[in-house]
Amino acid sequence: MKKIVLFALLFVSCSMFGQSEYKAENEGWLVDIKEAHALSQKTGKPILANFTGSDWCGWCKRLTASVFVKDEFKKWANENVVLLELDYPRRKSLPDDIRMQNEQLRQAFKIRGFPTVWVFKLEQDEEKGQINIEGLGQTGYRKTVKEFTTDIDQMLAKGSQ
Numbered sequence: 804m805k806k807i808v809l810f811a812l813l814f815v816s817c818s819m820f821g822q823s824e825y826k827a828e829n830e831g832w833l834v835d836i837k838e839a840h841a842l843s844q845k846t847g848k849p850i851l852a853n854f855t856g857s858d859w860c861g862w863c864k865r866l867t868a869s870v871f872v873k874d875e876f877k878k879w880a881n882e883n884v885v886l887l888e889l890d891y892p893r894r895k896s897l898p899d900d901i902r903m904q905n906e907q908l909r910q911a912f913k914i915r916g917f918p919t920v921w922v923f924k925l926e927q928d929e930e931k932g933q934i935n936i937e938g939l940g941q942t943g944y945r946k947t948v949k950e951f952t953t954d955i956d957q958m959l960a961k962g963s964q
Contacts, residue, residue, distance in 0.1 A: 834888055
């Protein structure tokens, strides 16, 4: 397991802007870490974050087509995780708040290639003014829903020990 500490800068900088109307490419995915954190806290499910280059990354497009749009994946995800899309497009622009949030998370998780999928739990430490991220694991492109969900299920099992 990997522990990462993000200072409250992430949540503060994202809250400086109004709520963005920007939506994820795929139905059921959130784009705001604060919304994902709130839903994660409410449901007790970890966050599955897809770091993607949606409009230029071939492997990202393949992962979406072979896994994320499939009903089997949607059913599994609904039962097990909170979905968060962190996009790094080249041909379209993101709202400033989302772009800043995504960049801060890319740096925090040391993302070097796309697609990278992280599963993690977030805890906000009000006293210290920081965000603690417990990384449960990461993966990338997988050909099938079964391969992908098996990887994530193994991470979830380790995280619950």
